Amino acid sequence: xxxxxxxxxxxxxxxxxxxxxxxxxxxxxxxxxxxxxxxxxxxxxxxxxxxxxxxxxxxxxxxxxxxxxxxxxxxxxxxxxxxxxxxxxxxxxxxxxxxxxxxxxxxxxxxxxxxxxxxxxxxxxxxxxxxxxxxxxxxxxxxxxxxxxxxxxxxxxxxxxxxxxxxxxxxxxxxxxxxxxxxxxxxxxxxxxxxxxxxxxxxxxxxxxxxxxxxxxxxxxxxxxxxxxxxxxxxxxxxxxxxxxxxxxxxxxxxxxxxxxxxxxxxxxxxxxxxxxxxxxxxxxxxxxxxxxxxxxxxxxxxxxxxxxxxxxxxxxxxxxxxxxxxxxxxxxxxxxxxxxxxxxxxxxxxxxxxxxxxxxxxxxxxxxxxxxxxxxxxxxxxxxxxxxxxxxxxxxxxxxxxxxxxxxxxxxxxxxxxxxxxxxxxxxxxxxxxxxxxxxxxxxxxx
Numbered sequence: 001x002x003x004x005x006x007x008x009x010x011x012x013x014x015x016x017x018x019x020x021x022x023x024x025x026x027x028x029x030x031x032x033x034x035x036x037x038x039x040x041x042x043x044x045x046x047x048x049x050x051x052x053x054x055x056x057x058x059x060x061x062x063x064x065x066x067x068x069x070x071x072x073x074x075x076x077x078x079x080x081x082x083x084x085x086x087x088x089x090x091x092x093x094x095x096x097x098x099x100x101x102x103x104x105x106x107x108x109x110x111x112x113x114x115x116x117x118x119x120x121x122x123x124x125x126x127x128x129x130x131x132x133x134x135x136x137x138x139x140x141x142x143x144x145x146x147x148x149x150x151x152x153x154x155x156x157x158x159x160x161x162x163x164x165x166x167x168x169x170x171x172x173x174x175x176x177x178x179x180x181x182x183x184x185x186x187x188x189x190x191x192x193x194x195x196x197x198x199x200x201x202x203x204x205x206x207x208x209x210x211x212x213x214x215x216x217x218x219x220x221x222x223x224x225x226x227x228x229x230x231x232x233x234x235x236x237x238x239x240x241x242x243x244x245x246x247x248x249x250x251x252x253x254x255x256x257x258x259x260x261x262x263x264x265x266x267x268x269x270x271x272x273x274x275x276x277x278x279x280x281x282x283x284x285x286x287x288x289x290x291x292x293x294x295x296x297x298x299x300x301x302x303x304x305x306x307x308x309x310x311x312x313x314x315x316x317x318x319x320x321x322x323x324x325x326x327x328x329x330x331x332x333x334x335x336x337x338x339x340x341x342x343x344x345x346x347x348x349x350x351x352x353x354x355x356x357x358x359x360x361x362x363x364x365x366x367x368x369x370x371x372x373x374x375x376x377x378x379x380x381x382x383x384x385x386x387x388x389x390x391x392x393x394x395x396x397x398x399x400x401x402x403x404x405x406x407x408x409x410x411x412x413x414x415x416x417x418x419x420x421x422x423x424x425x426x427x428x429x430x431x432x433x434x435x436x437x438x439x440x441x442x443x444x445x446x447x448x
Contacts, residue, residue, distance in 0.1 A: 024242055033232045034244060036202075037234060037300070038261060038339075039099070040098075041291075041295050041336055042097055042303070043098055043099065043102060043263065043300060043302040043303070044101045044303055044305060045304035046089075046102065046305055047104050047107075048103070048306070048307045049113070050072075050073075050076050050109070050123075050309070052306065052307065052309040053075035055275040056072070056075075056275070057271070059109040060108070062109075062157075062166070063167055064167050065167065065168075076123075076126050077128070078309060079127040080128045080129055080309060080310050081131070081309070081311045083310045084129075084307075086137040089307075089313070090137065090141045090143065091140075091144065092318065092322075094144040094145070095322060096321040097324065097328030097329070099146065099336070100146060100149055103150065105134060105195055106153055106191070107207075108153045108157050108207075108208055109121075110156040111158070114134045115131075117194070119159075119187075133311075134198075134199065135199075138199050148202050148203070150203070151205040151207060153206075154188065154207065154209050155208035159184060161184040164211050181216070185217075185218060189222075192226075196230070200230055202232075203234050203235075203236070204233060205247070206238045208238075209238045209239060209240050214240035214241055214242070217240065219241065219242045222239060223235060223239060245260070245263065247263055247265050247302070249265050250266055256297040257299065262300070263299055263302045264290070264294045265302040266302070268281060268320050269316075271306065272304055274314065284327070288423050289423060291335075296363070297340055298339065303320075305317045305321070327421075333387060333427065334387055334427065335352070338352040338353060339355055343438075345376075346376050346436060347375070349364055349372075350363040351363065358430050358433055360427075360430060361387075361427055361428070362374070363425050364414065364423065364424040364425070368419075368424070369419060373409055373410065373411055374409070374412065378435040381410070381428060381429070383428075383429045384412055384427070384428050385427045385429075386418045386424060386426060387424075387427055388420055391415075393418075393426065394412075394413050395413070396411050397411075405437075406437055406439065
């Protein structure tokens, strides 16, 4: 994963605006094929590679000179996949509620997880695992009805024809040796073609594009290669203007992004790959609250796991995925197949809407009980139900003046005994499509 941090607040909006301006894909042209992604809401990212042997930063540990390149590559001798059970992985991902999964096919270190004919640096030829680990995973995911994504690093710090290597050194000057760069592009396209033909990914998750321009990468040709094979495949935003959706990383944007489609990719602790010294595990509640915020703002969550070199998934990650899955099972109606919620200020928490906007879902942060308030709702409320247990709740309207179009405040009584273990969700059925008051109150005017 690229060490890219997302800018918050006003800078967040400027960054989103800039990327949208550069986007060469017309959202209207891809709206139909993006629908599954918009409905999916939750994906699982999998960072698995030789970096799990010593528990070091994936690729970055040698690039940033934390360890030598030779020491980093020695890890190939310890990558066994001895307890790898791809069907168990797929079943756990399904249990989490995720609708898609993205697997690292090759990180910046150049070590491929399939038996590529273009390089000896692959786990089938050069590690004790002695097998392609991608094929059985994609088969298991598809068996469980989960869409398959392929992470692919455009750059390859191990390839002799790639100019970059360490953070403060390079192999050659591209302007002086254009033939080497062309050889590398042929190599890259060869591996991409292998992945296309072997796995036909539903989604491509590129990384590493920052070292060269779109023209140098020939990004337009890459996009053409992908969609000529599968017109319905979708591509993340790290193909410099040729992506279909954006992928902010780790830090949540404060204001709603202006992208048509986006996902927040995030780790369960502080690292993408397995690092045993990193004990800063997020709790199920923290992940659920982040997830609810992303969906409320019209996005998805791509939640990362980092298996050990033997293929086992750390217990802490299993705990989070199972907790998230149990919550999704209780509250999935408010998540999957919904659209982003109402503007901030109407409710103090995340919200979502049914696609026809006649049902409003309110997410109560923490273990909020007592009265919760909804402002500016001009609809009649038909019913309010606690998802997961079916309890019907009462409400009252305060401050409504008969001669004014300005709505009153809706107060909903939430008893403590109906609260969810992690985050309670209220289903508010409305008489028709939601209508919100966006004025400033006071005397009735033509704008109210």
